Amino acid sequence: MVIMRILHTGDFHAGRQLRGMDRTPEIRAALSEILSIARDSKADAVLVSGDVFDTVNPSAYAEDVVYEFYLGLREAGIPSVTIAGNHDSSERLRSIRGLLKQVGAHMVTHVTPNLQDLVYPVQARDGTLLQVLAFPFLSERKLVKLADIAEGNVSQWRQKYQEGMNFFLRRMASYLRPDAVNMLMMHLTFDGSLPSGSERSFTFDITNSYTVSARMLPEALQYVALGHIHKPQQVSELPPAYYAGSIIQLDFGEAGEQKYVNLIEAEPGRPIKFQQIPLQSGKRLKTVRVKLDQIEQMDSLNAFDGLLRVIVELPAGMGTAGLKERVAKVLPSALAIEIEASQQDLKSRTAGRSNLSDVELFEQYYLERHGALPAEVKEAFLEASRWTLEGEEP
Incomplete structure (x- = not known):
């Protein structure tokens, strides 16, 4: 049996701005480099573990860069599976998934009651089957009701979140096949993971109470492709679970970090071979x-x-x-x-700040860092505050 080669990447953050500088040209160069690695390694599939874009409303240039990457994979005859991350607009990605599917790019944007929708079979050139359980970012607000949060403590919220994730993972395990290479892809915080410091927290609690443990992962999995944490790292041995990390140094919290893509060689029922391939793109x-x-x-x-x-x-x-x-x-x-x-x-x-309101504190912070607070920035801050308090997306 011919061994399958799967490339794991993610956290592109196309459209990222750093202190007013657009990093998208560097991201474009990194995606071009990853495309070359996929071709040279004769990859059978590419897994993209979320945060394709940096914002829910990316620029046309950022979209062009990302879709150029998927078209390049199509030209190379390499299918891909992508999940939505917490920076992505799930609705925006869902609106174009039909088009992307035409070029072999499968986009998984929502967790649905029918978990079969999250299972993506990918066939290698020799006919070997890759079974990808693709689990996109699922806000803890979907699993933990605001009423529960108001009545409980942090440990109770965490328990409810983990119970919900454990339920989904147990159900999804029923779709694993002994005659296929079985992989899981998720976008979240894993127990014991080390952040770079540039990730945007998607939890109510800045201590990242909402995490998933290796104990929840089905044993039959051969590899778990993770996204959200930008520092490349292994977080579980059995089954092997890795963050590929971001593809360039996105913020100063990532200064000095070497960036990689992960190359996995696998065949049904056997341990994988794992290799990190360093990326050279990005300032x-x-x-x-x-x-x-x-x-x-x-x-x-x-x-x-x-x-x-x-x-x-x-x-x-x-x-x-x-x-x-x-x-x-x-x-x-x-x-x-x-x-x-x-x-x-x-x-x-x-x-001197003890009696200031949140907006007054923000105004003072902005004044110290950037100068006078523009009206549109103040309005955006107020809208974000309302979103946080109400627990609803804008």
Whole structure:
């Protein structure tokens, strides 16, 4: 029997903006690189584990980049299965899944009562069958009712979420086949996973209470393809479960991380062979901390060919007027310049903010970072606040 080769990637975040800079050209280069790897490795299928886009309303350029990738897979004769992530608009992706299916790109956007809709068989060139259980992002609000949250504590919410996920996984296990390569694809936070710090939390609780455990995974699975966490990592040995991670360093929380795609070699009923293939695309990101009296000594950093973030450590009682301009004069290539106040100043500011409303706190934050708060940004903040309180999508 010929061994199947499956490429696992995800977290493209096409349309990503970093401090006003569009990262989509770099994402396009990374997708082109992944397409070449798929061709060269003679991949039988590509699994994309969510967050194809960075926002629910991506730019036309971001859409062009993503659909160009799927067309490239079609030209190479490589089918793909993609799940919607928490950054994606499930409805938007569902609206074009019929078209994408015509080029061999299967898009799974919603969890439906008929779990058969989440099972995608993919046939290899030699006829070997790959059975993909494709489970798109499912908001915890769908599993944990707001009434339960109002009455319970965090541990109870987590238990309800895990019970719901465990139910779906047990039901989906019935679709596994002994004569096929069996894989599961999900977009969520796994127990023990280590975030890069640039992921947007999709939980009510910033400690990521809503997680899935390896104990829930069907033993017959040969590989679990995970998305959402941007740091590439293995989170389970049996069955083997991996985050492929993002395809470029998306934010300064990912500075210094090597990015990969995962290549899995598999045949029915046998352990897989796993390989990480490093990606070369995308600008390197770097954060530099500097004291006030060291600013003029940083000009050597202008030789850095990536994206630079400079944090200036400010002594107590020092003002910030003209400080960013001073750094920019020495380092015109710096993408981000931030001022870090002393602990003494922070305590003083905290005391002065105790009676401020959420919107007043946001206005003060925005003023310190960017200047006066535009009316449209304030309205977006108010809308997001209403969304959070009401538990409904905008």
